[in-house]
Amino acid sequence: MPQGIRFTKMQGLGNDFIVISSQALPDGVKELAERLCDRHFGVGADGLVYILPSEKGDFRMRILNRDGSEAEQCGNAVRCVAKYYYERISNAKKELLIETQAGLQRVWVEADGQTVRRVCVDMGKPILKGERIPVKVNESQVVAHPIEVEGETFHFTAVSMGNPHAVIFVDDAARFPLKTWGLRLESHPLFPNRVNVEIVTVTSREELQMRVWERGVGETLACGTGACASVVAAVLNGKTGRRVFVRLKGGDLEIEWKENDQRIYMTGVAENVFEGEWIRSF
Numbered sequence: 001m002p003q004g005i006r007f008t009k010m011q012g013l014g015n016d017f018i019v020i021s022s023q024a025l026p027d028g029v030k031e032l033a034e035r036l037c038d039r040h041f042g043v044g045a046d047g048l049v050y051i052l053p054s055e056k057g058d059f060r061m062r063i064l065n066r067d068g069s070e071a072e073q074c075g076n077a078v079r080c081v082a083k084y085y086y087e088r089i090s091n092a093k094k095e096l097l098i099e100t101q102a103g104l105q106r107v108w109v110e111a112d113g114q115t116v117r118r119v120c121v122d123m124g125k126p127i128l129k130g131e132r133i134p135v136k137v138n139e140s141q142v143v144a145h146p147i148e149v150e151g152e153t154f155h156f157t158a159v160s161m162g163n164p165h166a167v168i169f170v171d172d173a174a175r176f177p178l179k180t181w182g183l184r185l186e187s188h189p190l191f192p193n194r195v196n197v198e199i200v201t202v203t204s205r206e207e208l209q210m211r212v213w214e215r216g217v218g219e220t221l222a223c224g225t226g227a228c229a230s231v232v233a234a235v236l237n238g239k240t241g242r243r244v245f246v247r248l249k250g251g252d253l254e255i256e257w258k259e260n261d262q263r264i265y266m267t268g269v270a271e272n273v274f275e276g277e278w279i280r281s282f
């Protein structure tokens, strides 16, 4: 009988992940991500996340999108893996260091006994230089820049949180036709590595409403890096202060872009959904 793959299904604000703790990424992980994340033939998720050994931090996280592409960073997955590690691997410390493809991230878990309720993540400093995001606009900061898609013009602010984001402010995010424009914006030639697209409405100086079209996935219920990028874009456009509640389809995140260290701190929940074993070959 072939050995199955044990996994835990987790979610952060409805952005859902298949989490696997392993010694190394398996061969064919791209195809595995596509198979497992498929909502009809697989387990179903927005991404496949590995918890791996690290020489630099407490552990390492790698994340693959539903289409099998690898992302540098994922805010909602970082909170999930911090919960996983604290509840199942070691509860010796409440402050953890997680290695990601975008660098080391410090996180603090808020636990009720053995159960992690919320996680605060130091998401680092946003990257604003066009060439490092990357976006093919020859400016040091890309703020409210026009982008034309099939005769329609939008204005976007580009921010990298380790992964690339284009933030577009609109009057009513709930009514924005994301299915029509999401993929076209994601794969626009201005973004050589494709891009995550945030559609944002400012409801006050302390609150944003956000929908997201994720690179390699489509519309999801929430995106942690997208919420951080949206707050940075809102500050750069003079729309909010630096401490903002971001209301997403799947729930809320508290985001602060601190003045003193210029780093972004994200606080939110993470939940276990179920455990299972993948027994099909791939």
Ligand SMILES: N[C@@H](CCC[C@H](N)C(=O)O)C(=O)O
Pocket: 015, 065, 070, 071, 072, 073, 074, 075, 076, 077, 163, 164, 196, 214, 215, 216, 217, 222, 223, 224, 225, 226
């Ligand atoms: N949902 C995530 C971001 C996941 C990666 C993204 N799709 C990308 O390709 O950059 C989050 O919570 O940040």
